[in-house]
Amino acid sequence: MADTTAGTISGRTDPPPATPIIPAPVFVWPPRPVALARFLFGCPGYFLPLNILYMGLAVLTWFAFTPDLARMQTFSWDWVGIVYAQNLAFAVLIYGGLHGRFYMRKAQGTRFMMNRREPTAQHRRFLFGSQVRENVFWTAGSGVFVWTAYQVVTFWAFANGYIPMLSWEAHPIYFVLLFISIPMMRDAHFYFVHRALHHPWFYQRFHALHHKNTDIGPWSGMSMHPIEHIVYFSGILIHWVVLSHPLHAIFHVQQTGLAPALGHVGFHKLLTRRENVYSIGQRYFHFLHHRYFECNYGGDGTVPLDKWFGSWHDGTPESHDLMRTRRAKAHGA
Numbered sequence: 001m002a003d004t005t006a007g008t009i010s011g012r013t014d015p016p017p018a019t020p021i022i023p024a025p026v027f028v029w030p031p032r033p034v035a036l037a038r039f040l041f042g043c044p045g046y047f048l049p050l051n052i053l054y055m056g057l058a059v060l061t062w063f064a065f066t067p068d069l070a071r072m073q074t075f076s077w078d079w080v081g082i083v084y085a086q087n088l089a090f091a092v093l094i095y096g097g098l099h100g101r102f103y104m105r106k107a108q109g110t111r112f113m114m115n116r117r118e119p120t121a122q123h124r125r126f127l128f129g130s131q132v133r134e135n136v137f138w139t140a141g142s143g144v145f146v147w148t149a150y151q152v153v154t155f156w157a158f159a160n161g162y163i164p165m166l167s168w169e170a171h172p173i174y175f176v177l178l179f180i181s182i183p184m185m186r187d188a189h190f191y192f193v194h195r196a197l198h199h200p201w202f203y204q205r206f207h208a209l210h211h212k213n214t215d216i217g218p219w220s221g222m223s224m225h226p227i228e229h230i231v232y233f234s235g236i237l238i239h240w241v242v243l244s245h246p247l248h249a250i251f252h253v254q255q256t257g258l259a260p261a262l263g264h265v266g267f268h269k270l271l272t273r274r275e276n277v278y279s280i281g282q283r284y285f286h287f288l289h290h291r292y293f294e295c296n297y298g299g300d301g302t303v304p305l306d307k308w309f310g311s312w313h314d315g316t317p318e319s320h321d322l323m324r325t326r327r328a329k330a331h332g333a
Ligand SMILES: [Zn+2]
Pocket: 210, 221, 264, 286, 290
């Protein structure tokens, strides 16, 4: 039987996350043009509200906060430090802000919470005896460090001409198309690296650390082994081989660094003080991965690789039974 109790346990009466979870109407056959247009231009949709915010942040970062390329031809702490400080500030703001709202101020209590318990466990299995402290440690100590390392090496390579730089004036349409396709590239890359991390050899050594978080909170998102961080952020390397601009690299790496905060928020709806309810995207999809491990390896559905490779858990009892059968077969039971 599927555990369909998320959002309704402990006397919670809010509607549970909507199921079945269906892939976005992008790579579907037969094509669904009306649904696609609604997805592209509606809210919530591909752009609104989240991707627009990440895109805006990347543009702001490039024009307002990024040191001159000429200065980045040689590594020096003055500009590398700026990039690290920026990334740390963004992380504290987003991860800390969401954690503060949902788990410290408890702005909506347990309304629309998917977790059984709040992700604030005190237990010896966590570093410093605390889930949140361990999560913050891996995020700030390794996650932001690896994120920054990829970013500064990419800047340095652009600055020295080791990577050819796309010109906005010469190829504006390609520039925009590449920019807006980055979230889909991330989805696909995440599926493949995450699927590989579930191979028992990699899982035991590296990925089990992330899965210590069965009840998830924003800080759990980036709580990974340093090797997993290196693999997770490696998607930015596409800009070394596909003609790009530093702005593409910034959007790519910044979204990779910040999106897990909301991806692990543990709630599936935002409830305001005036009792207005807003969608915060398909948060249930990755939540199911944390609960059952062997499903939903990818992003939440623009490139539905889980669907194509048979590991899509759509939250329904039927889908759950399929996953259990698959799991039993794989374990030879
Ligand atoms: Zn996760």
